[in-house]
Amino acid sequence: MRNILAIxxxxxxxxxxxxxxxxxxxxxxxxxxxxxRSILAQVMQMGLISQMQAQQLGPRPMDMPGMISRGFLxxxxxxxxFIMPMLTMGLFSEEKKRGxxxxxxxxxxxxxxxxxxxxFAAGTFFVILLLTxxxxxxxxxxxxxxxxxxxxxxxxxxxxxxxxxxAIGLFISTLTENQIIAAVLSxxxxxxxxxxxxxxxxxxxxxxxxxxxxxxxxSHLDDFMKxxxxxxxxIFYISLMLIGLFLTYRSIDSLRWRG
Amino acid sequence: xxxxxxxxxxxATKTAIEGMSFQVEKGEILGFLGPNGAGKTTTxxxxxxxxxxxxGTVRVDGFxxxxxPIDVRRRIGYLPENPPLYLEMNVTSYLRxxxxxxxxxxxxxxxxxxxxxxxxxxxxxxxxxxxKLSKGYKQxxxxxxxxxxxxxxxxxxxxxxxxxxxxxxxxxxxxxxxAGEHTVVLSTHILPEVEQTCHRVIIIDRGKIVAVDTPxxxxxxxxxxxxxxxxxxxxxxxITSKLSAMPGVVEVRRISDSDxxxxxxxEGELRKDIRSDLARTIVQNGWGLYELQSATMSLExxxxxxxxAEESEKQNA
Numbered sequence: 001m002r003n004i005l006a007i008x009x010x011x012x013x014x015x016x017x018x019x020x021x022x023x024x025x026x027x028x029x030x031x032x033x034x035x036x037r038s039i040l041a042q043v044m045q046m047g048l049i050s051q052m053q054a055q056q057l058g059p060r061p062m063d064m065p066g067m068i069s070r071g072f073l074x075x076x077x078x079x080x081x082f083i084m085p086m087l088t089m090g091l092f093s094e095e096k097k098r099g100x101x102x103x104x105x106x107x108x109x110x111x112x113x114x115x116x117x118x119x120f121a122a123g124t125f126f127v128i129l130l131l132t133x134x135x136x137x138x139x140x141x142x143x144x145x146x147x148x149x150x151x152x153x154x155x156x157x158x159x160x161x162x163x164x165x166x167a168i169g170l171f172i173s174t175l176t177e178n179q180i181i182a183a184v185l186s187x188x189x190x191x192x193x194x195x196x197x198x199x200x201x202x203x204x205x206x207x208x209x210x211x212x213x214x215x216x217x218x219s220h221l222d223d224f225m226k227x228x229x230x231x232x233x234x235i236f237y238i239s240l241m242l243i244g245l246f247l248t249y250r251s252i253d254s255l256r257w258r259g
Numbered sequence: 260x261x262x263x264x265x266x267x268x269x270x271a272t273k274t275a276i277e278g279m280s281f282q283v284e285k286g287e288i289l290g291f292l293g294p295n296g297a298g299k300t301t302t303x304x305x306x307x308x309x310x311x312x313x314x315g316t317v318r319v320d321g322f323x324x325x326x327x328p329i330d331v332r333r334r335i336g337y338l339p340e341n342p343p344l345y346l347e348m349n350v351t352s353y354l355r356x357x358x359x360x361x362x363x364x365x366x367x368x369x370x371x372x373x374x375x376x377x378x379x380x381x382x383x384x385x386x387x388x389x390x391k392l393s394k395g396y397k398q399x400x401x402x403x404x405x406x407x408x409x410x411x412x413x414x415x416x417x418x419x420x421x422x423x424x425x426x427x428x429x430x431x432x433x434x435x436x437x438a439g440e441h442t443v444v445l446s447t448h449i450l451p452e453v454e455q456t457c458h459r460v461i462i463i464d465r466g467k468i469v470a471v472d473t474p475x476x477x478x479x480x481x482x483x484x485x486x487x488x489x490x491x492x493x494x495x496x497x498i499t500s501k502l503s504a505m506p507g508v509v510e511v512r513r514i515s516d517s518d519x520x521x522x523x524x525x526e527g528e529l530r531k532d533i534r535s536d537l538a539r540t541i542v543q544n545g546w547g548l549y550e551l552q553s554a555t556m557s558l559e560x561x562x563x564x565x566x567x568a569e570e571s572e573k574q575n576a
Binding site: 002003006007009010013014017018098099100101102103104105106107108109110256257258 | 270271304307308309310311329332333335337339340341342343344345346347348352356357359360361362404
């Protein structure tokens with residue numbers, strides 16, 4: 001445990017002593033702010049329209065804070081898609097390039113400790129990113145009365161979604177010495193997992209349709225956003241995460257054999 | 260302390276080392292000498308548990324590298340060919356990180372960092388960012404890292420590469436200092452380095468052990484008087500043909516001529532002193548002998564000798 005903590009601490013220091021942490025944080029906060037503002041404006045307009053309709057057709061209840069938080073947090077999943085590869089691209093590729101991988105793999109650490117340390121380091125940074133969204137969401141609590149249930153499940157969904165992307169990115173960073181290649185490959189892979197949904201909609205046989213849509217990394221988030229917790233979605237993200245970690249572990253092992 | 264038996268490493272396309280066996284005693288400094296690509300780094304990487312061998316076993320302090328990797332790694336301090344440094348860190352926080360992953364007890368970390376910094380003489384740069392350090396300091400930070408947690412075995416891959424002469428001297432003194440309490444295996448392709456620091460030398464070439472001995476014996480064996488320079492007065496072509504015909508002479512080369520005197524460089528067979536025979540032949544033919552000198556061989560020459568000798572023995576067999 002102490003070993004894993006040492007690796008997490010070093011990785012986080014590395015994030016914050018290079019521009020990466022600041023660039024990623026700035027862009028994320030900036031983008032999430034813009035999206036929050038535009039979603040807010042959209043929902044307010046809809047609220048205005050429904051108020052006018054209410055005068056003619058009688059009052060209809062409308063959960064405005066809920067609509068805003070749902071819209072906002074679903075958008076986060078898309079922003080994260082673009083940003084997460086930047087957090088994971090250097091995790092192993094830099095160690096390979098600098099030769100520090102030799103230090104890690106010849107110190108009395110197990111390969112699993114090294115893999116988990118890196119995973120939790122990027123995971124911790126991701127959680128910091130996610131925490132910044134509490135500012136706009138907190139504003140909803142300040143000026144409105146949103147239902148907490150769907151917000152909590154949405155955060156749980158985003159957490160699992162982000163961690164499974166971290167695991168995929170971690171694996172990909174073991175494959176190359178070049179950070180840029182790792183970032184582009186991770187982005188491409190996540191993009192494919194995202195786009196299978198589109199392919200699924202055009203699929204002809206119902207079997208391939210259901211298989212493909214099950215693989216879509218974003219569609220599993222929908223229920224979390226609506227406040228529904230379902231085991232099938234939990235299992236999807238957790239297995240994706242475990243597959244990523246397992247592949248990373250195997251990749252380190254094969255790195256040793258190939259030298 | 261270290262027992263290597265029948266070690267073989269094959270990559271997909273080539274064999275890096277084959278059937279290597281040797282032992283290193285406790286407190287000894289063993290030098291690996293060999294040209295680039297001979298298998299030095301591969302051997303060290305297998306001993307440190309960085310990569311597994313295709314065949315054969317390595318035991319460190321009784322623990323098998325493959326079966327008990329963590330026990331072995333706990334006993335080894337390793338300096339790879341490129342010092343494994345996190346460039347964005349300062350020296351102290353880097354050493355703190357290494358101390359943690361090496362399992363130095365929490366309350367001993369500061370003390371241990373101070374000890375290795377003193378040992379590697381890097382106390383004056385302890386707050387500096389590693390990226391900003393000179394090559395020599397980086398190398399010494401790498402050595403300090405290997406010394407953390409006081410491992411009984413040190414594996415140093417080309418510890419003096421890229422250093423200036425003064426730094427090279429300091430590192431060699433440090434290594435000599437470490438012997439006794441530590442068992443040291445170091446690799447190099449510089450012969451004087453081996454002579455000055457090592458108790459025993461293993462020469463490897465193309466993945467195989469060519470010779471194992473003390474540096475003194477190796478030099479003695481290899482440098483009998485196999486290359487001799489003579490200055491002779493007389494007919495050049497006749498001298499060349501007569502000397503070439505002598506038993507034990509491999510090659511005669513004329514280097515320069517002046518005032519009817521000729522300088523020749525003569526290559527003798529391996530481990531054979533041809534000096535007295537040369538002198539006798541020259542005098543018996545009535546030529547004037549002005550100079551006879553045995554030339555020191557460089558490491559490259561010794562390598563060429565050793566490896567070509569092996570090859571020709573193989574062809575003869």
